[in-house]
Amino acid sequence: MLTTNFTTDSDVERLRPHPDNPRKDLGDLTELAESIKKNGVMQNLTVIPQDENGTGYYYTVLIGHRRLAAAKLAGLKQVPCRIAMDVSEQEQQLIMLEENMQRNDLTPLEQAESFQMVLDLGSTVNEIAEKTGFSKTTVYHRLAIAKLDREKVKAATSGEKGWQMDLSDFIELEKVKDIKKREELLDKAFSPKDLRSRIQDEVEQEKRDKAREAIEFQLEAAGVSRAPKGTENQIWSDKWERVARFDLNQPIPEKIDASKMDGAVYASNTWVLFVLKKAEKKEAEVSEAAKKEKEEKRRIKEMRKLMDRMTEDRTRALWEAIDSGKISRMKLEDMDDSLRRCCRSLYCAGAGVSVRHVNSFLSKALWDEEYWSLKEEDREIIKEKEEGLGIYKKMLICASEALKDNQSSSTRLWGYGAEYNKEAAGAHREMLVALDIAFGFKYDAEEMALIEGTHELYMK
Numbered sequence: 001m002l003t004t005n006f007t008t009d010s011d012v013e014r015l016r017p018h019p020d021n022p023r024k025d026l027g028d029l030t031e032l033a034e035s036i037k038k039n040g041v042m043q044n045l046t047v048i049p050q051d052e053n054g055t056g057y058y059y060t061v062l063i064g065h066r067r068l069a070a071a072k073l074a075g076l077k078q079v080p081c082r083i084a085m086d087v088s089e090q091e092q093q094l095i096m097l098e099e100n101m102q103r104n105d106l107t108p109l110e111q112a113e114s115f116q117m118v119l120d121l122g123s124t125v126n127e128i129a130e131k132t133g134f135s136k137t138t139v140y141h142r143l144a145i146a147k148l149d150r151e152k153v154k155a156a157t158s159g160e161k162g163w164q165m166d167l168s169d170f171i172e173l174e175k176v177k178d179i180k181k182r183e184e185l186l187d188k189a190f191s192p193k194d195l196r197s198r199i200q201d202e203v204e205q206e207k208r209d210k211a212r213e214a215i216e217f218q219l220e221a222a223g224v225s226r227a228p229k230g231t232e233n234q235i236w237s238d239k240w241e242r243v244a245r246f247d248l249n250q251p252i253p254e255k256i257d258a259s260k261m262d263g264a265v266y267a268s269n270t271w272v273l274f275v276l277k278k279a280e281k282k283e284a285e286v287s288e289a290a291k292k293e294k295e296e297k298r299r300i301k302e303m304r305k306l307m308d309r310m311t312e313d314r315t316r317a318l319w320e321a322i323d324s325g326k327i328s329r330m331k332l333e334d335m336d337d338s339l340r341r342c343c344r345s346l347y348c349a350g351a352g353v354s355v356r357h358v359n360s361f362l363s364k365a366l367w368d369e370e371y372w373s374l375k376e377e378d379r380e381i382i383k384e385k386e387e388g389l390g391i392y393k394k395m396l397i398c399a400s401e402a403l404k405d406n407q408s409s410s411t412r413l414w415g416y417g418a419e420y421n422k423e424a425a426g427a428h429r430e431m432l433v434a435l436d437i438a439f440g441f442k443y444d445a446e447e448m449a450l451i452e453g454t455h456e457l458y459m460k
Contacts, residue, residue, distance in 0.1 A: 009078040014058045015047060017065050021096055022114035025107075032070040041067055044082040048092070059083070062092060063099045090121040098131045108167055109153050112145035119143065141167070144174050152186045163191050176202045208248035208271065215246050215256070215273055219266050222258035224275060227265035235267060235274050238289075244275035299418040299457045303450065304406050306457075307413060310447045311404045314435070318400055319365035321439035322393055334437050335392055341434035342399040348427035350410045351402035353395065358386050361397045396438060399431050413450055419460075420453035 045064030049057045061068055062084065071079045087095070097114045115128055125143075129136045145153060156165040169192055176182050181202055189195035216226070234240060243264050246253070248271055264277045321327050330338070346353065356371075362382045363371040371382065389397075405411045413428065415421050428451050435441035449455040 010045075010047065010059055010081040011078055012068065012072055012076060015045070015068055015079070015081070016050075016058055016060050017068065018060050018062060018092070018096060020093060020117060021061075021065055022110045022117075023065065024110060026066050026069050029066065029070045029073055032066060033073040036067070036070050036074040036076065041071055041076070041079045043067070044080045046084055046095075047081045048084050048087050062087070062095050090118065090123060093118045093121055094123065094127070094131050097128075107157060108142070108145060108170065109150070109157060112142045112153075113150070115139055115142045116146035141171055141174070145170050147179055148186070149183050152183050156186050156189075161190070165192065165195070169195060172196055172199055175199060177206060204249075205270075211246075211248045211250075211252050212268055212273055214252045215248075216266065218253075218256045219258070219261075219275065222256065222261065224258060224261050224264050224266055227267040227276060231265070231267040231276070232269050235269070235276065239279055240276040241279045242274050243277050246273040246275075247271065248273060296416075296418040296459060299459065300414055303414050303418070303455070303457050304412075306446065306450055306455075307406045310443060310450070313443070313447070314400055314431075314441070315361065315364055317439070317441050318396060318435065319361075321441075322389070326439045327393060327396075330438060338434045338437040339392055339395055341430045341437070342395045345399045345427045345430040345434065346402055348410070348423070348430065349399075349402050349408075351398075353398045355386065357398040357401035358389070358394055361401050362386060396434065399434065403428055403431055414458065417459055418457070420458045422453065425451055425453060 043064070045067055046062045047059035047064075048062060050060050059081065064079075068079065093114065097118060118128055119125070125136050125139050128134070128139050132139070134142075155161055158164070165186075173182050173185065173195075176185065176199055185195060185198045185202060189198055220226075231240075235242070243261055244256075248268070261275055261277075264275050266273060266275050268274065359371045359382055362385055363369050363374055363378075366381070366385075367374070367378065371379070374382070386394075403411050409415070409421070409424070411424050411427060413421050413424055432441070432443065432451065443451065446455070450457075
């Protein structure tokens with residue numbers, strides 16, 4: 001209970017802001033300071049006396065923090081104060097909270113921290129709701145904000161990240177049960193819409209995780225154990241027989257029939273849980289599969305050598321055409337057609353345009369060395385030549401370099417089973433046409449067979 005003993009003018013040097021004042025940012029004080037210069041402080045500050053280690057009293061401000069700061073800015077030496085006595089720490093917090101709430105002075109974060117502090121001092125949610133005029137539901141929502149990392153909330157509400165969360169976003173965030181996950185979403189989101197999308201994804205993942213736990217509990221009770229780590233990546237291989245499948249987005253089965261799961265194990269990915277048994281293979285089948293795998297590896301090895309040869313031929317021919325000036329003498333309409341082919345090739349290969357590609361090409365063409373192994377003076381030569389190339393030549397080089405990768409599925413001409421990769425071949429074909437238009441470049445018959453899918457090395 002607040003008891004006022006007397007009112008007096010107090011020296012501003014003896015007045016201290018309350019360390020737990022909910023409002024951390026007092027805002028722009030210029031206009032209020034000008035008003036105080038003209039009219040003085042029109043409304044008393046409310047303060048409580050404090051003994052400073054027996055050396056005399058000073059006063060802590062309960063109500064009027066902005067007025068005190070503005071008075072100091074205006075150069076006042078004294079301000080009118082109402083002295084309150086016998087005010088407990090809990091009552092102090094409630095008084096400051098009520099005052100700031102009435103003025104709508106607090107940010108969502110300041111409200112949240114104030115509610116939590118008052119709660120920690122022994123107040124109840126009902127008392128906070130009564131003092132602030134908020135519903136209990138609103139108080140609970142604010143308290144949920146107080147559980148989050150202060151700096152993350154501040155960044156999300158201050159515009160520091162280029163966007164601002166509002167209270168409805170925080171309420172939406174409560175759907176995510178895990179506090180650390182909420183903070184992680186605050187960190188990663190780049191807009192309110194993105195935040196809500198991430199929240200929805202996380203909520204759905206939490207539901208799947210809950211379903212996974214319930215299904216695993218039933219399976220382990222029936223004697224089905226967890227599969228070794230890494231099995232989830234082999235679910236569709238011929239090593240396993242899939243005994244049962246549980247969609248984690250669907251309702252959890254009340255009871256799982258485990259009658260055919262003796263000796264089985266379970267493994268799961270993000271969306272599905274499988275019950276698996278080791279697949280039984282006859283010895284002849286295993287032998288045949290091993291032979292096939294060995295043959296596939298042999299063919300891929302030979303095709304990789306052939307593709308490397310294609311790359312070397314293309315690099316050498318392209319550099320000769322650039323160095324001799326042959327490309328520079330192209331007609332504009334041919335250059336335009338060739339450039340479009342380069343762009344299509346890059347698009348099909350899922351590759352980009354980079355000075356790194358040009359540097360790599362020039363170092364190979366000039367010295368047959370990797371760019372990173374060159375001396376500084378040689379790199380300067382590369383830089384000078386790169387700057388002298390026009391954009392069309394650079395595009396030809398980038399497209400040619402992008403197709404050198406014989407590991408990527410978007411550029412190598414074969415699949416995992418040594419079969420023809422039609423999609424990647426499209427990128428190589430566009431590049432070939434671009435180079436043919438530019439300077440009449442052709443591959444030899446064997447190289448063309450690899451591009452066209454007719455080479456004997458491909459598995460049918």
